[in-house]
Amino acid sequence: MPRYITITLEKRQVTAKALLLDDEAPRTCQAIWDSLPIAGPAFHGKYARNEIYAFVEPLVTEPGPENTTITPFTGDLCYFNFSNTALSNPGYGYEKESALPGTGQVVDLALFYGRNNLLINGDQGWVPGNVYGRIVEGLDDVIAAGTDIWTNGFAGERFSYARAE
Numbered sequence: 027m028p029r030y031i032t033i034t035l036e037k038r039q040v041t042a043k044a045l046l047l048d049d050e051a052p053r054t055c056q057a058i059w060d061s062l063p064i065a066g067p068a069f070h071g072k073y074a075r076n077e078i079y080a081f082v083e084p085l086v087t088e089p090g091p092e093n094t095t096i097t098p099f100t101g102d103l104c105y106f107n108f109s110n111t112a113l114s115n116p117g118y119g120y121e122k123e124s125a126l127p128g129t130g131q132v133v134d135l136a137l138f139y140g141r142n143n144l145l146i147n148g149d150q151g152w153v154p155g156n157v158y159g160r161i162v163e164g165l166d167d168v169i170a171a172g173t174d175i176w177t178n179g180f181a182g183e184r185f186s187y188a189r190a191e
Contacts, residue, residue, distance in 0.1 A: 029059060030190035031159065033103070033137060033168075035068060035078070037183045040171040042137075042164030043190050044103055047157065053089035054105050054158040058187070061085040064135065065186040070175045073147050076100070076140030078172050080185035084131045094154035096145040098138040101165050104155030106134035135187065137161070139172035 029048060034041040046055040064082050071077030088107060098104055108131070136155065145153045161168060175183060
């Protein structure tokens with residue numbers, strides 16, 4: 027039976043529904059599902075192009091790489107896991123106390139709202155992400171919100187993830 031989650035940009039009051047890709051990324055989907063609800067401060071991608079994401083505490087289990095890509099499509103949801111030190115370079119612009127959880131690991135849950143994304147970081151090289159979901163409802167609203175975040179900033183925005191009813 028298909029499983030769905032909702033992704034909400036709280037400040038902009040935009041919610042989308044996503045299908046979990048259980049066949050393609052079973053470990054990642056289960057780890058996300060078991061960790062819901064999840065929320066964190068939202069950011070806009072610097073390198074990947076059309077990406078909005080949240081840093082959250084590590085999931086209940088670490089899924090490891092599966093169904094990875096460096097070229098996510100519009101509507102893809104991706105999972106990344108970084109060490110705190112990998113993102114502590116001041117050039118990234120994150121205030122460690124407010125953006126990065128203090129656990130030593132940082133989970134990045136990303137939503138891609140446009141085309142021509144390329145997951146490369148100037149300091150680290152290729153950054154493959156696990157594609158675990160795809161937006162199936164509300165994509166047009168997410169595209170408008172992503173464009174607004176890029177144009178007007180992400181200050182005060184939060185991403186929240188929950189099981190869909």
